[in-house]
Amino acid sequence: MQFTSEQRLDDGVIERGFILGEIPGILWMTTSASASAPAPLILLGHPTLGLSKMYPRLVARARHAAAEGFATATIELPGSGDRPRRAAAARAHADLRREMEANEPVSDEIVDALVLPLVDEAVPEWQAALDALLSLPEIGGPVGYSGGVISIGIRLAVVEPRIAAAVLFAGSFVPRVMFEEARQVTIPLHVLLQWDDEGNDRQAALDLFDAFGSKEKSLHANMGGHAGVPQFAGDVAAQFFDRHLK
Incomplete structure (x- = not known):
């Protein structure tokens, strides 16, 4: 990991751009994080729209998490x-359109072709980023995952023992094979669902939630479309991580 930029945001959050091999990423943390008081880490998942387009939403989530004492990071x-x-x-993508x-x-063939190679x-890459991030003295465990693509979150929850809890965003296509992987998930889960998400199969999202093997899992559904997640939903997710990562 090589850091390529650093800036201090107006609320005391330090934003550092990095390159991991050829993979760009961003790390956010508060100035209070130190080797003697490392911040727990949340990995910020996002759709395949690119970091530059997703940046406003990612930095808003990072600032919200920083106010609760968490470091956050994401990769392209x-x-x-x-x-x-x-x-x-x-x-x-062309077939989907x-x-x-x-x-x-x-x-199912299009969903598999679109999602499964991306997950694989x-x-x-997320695991390699986690290796590098946890080597920093200001960052500590346990680790959370927050966001989408939900199939990436499912796979990480199954194969990565350092992830202790996850907030998953329903709203992306899920291959049927991922339902079998969902049954292997045992960490605490908090799932966000927009009830009127124009691009989401609501019943499939409910079926996926039912499939998760976690003993502790909650579903937080709100009215509105894909981009209409209310602010208080973020507050509830922060409380979830506060319980499980501190």
Whole structure:
């Protein structure tokens, strides 16, 4: 990991850009984090729109977490931002657009082609980022995961023992095989669902929640579309992490 930039935001949060191999990322932490008082870490998941486009929402989430004493970090997903495009993913996106524009049900084959290769590539990268971040003296465990793509969060919750709790954002297509992986998830979960999400299959989201094997899991559903998550939903998620990461 090489740090490439650093700036202090107006609320006492330090933002540091980094490169991990060829993967860009961002780390946020408060000035109070130190080797003697390391901050617990939350990994910020996000859709494949690129860090530059997602930055306003990511930094807002990071500032909210910093106010509760958490460090947060994110990385650019495969095929996003300035990273090399994935030809198979581009074809799957084109097929997805055609089916949605024709008001046809999205086929399992398209969902698998769109999501499964992304999960297979992204999860080891998240684990490599976690290795590097936890080597910093100001960062400590336990670790949380917050956001989407929900299938990435599911896989991380299954294979990464350092993640102790997760807030998952329903609203992305989920391959059927991921329902089997969801049954292996045992960490505490808090799932956010927008009831009127125009791009989400509500029943599939409810079925996925039912499939999770965690003994402690909660579903927080709000009225409104995909981008209409209310502020208080973030407050509830922060309380969830406060219980499990401190």
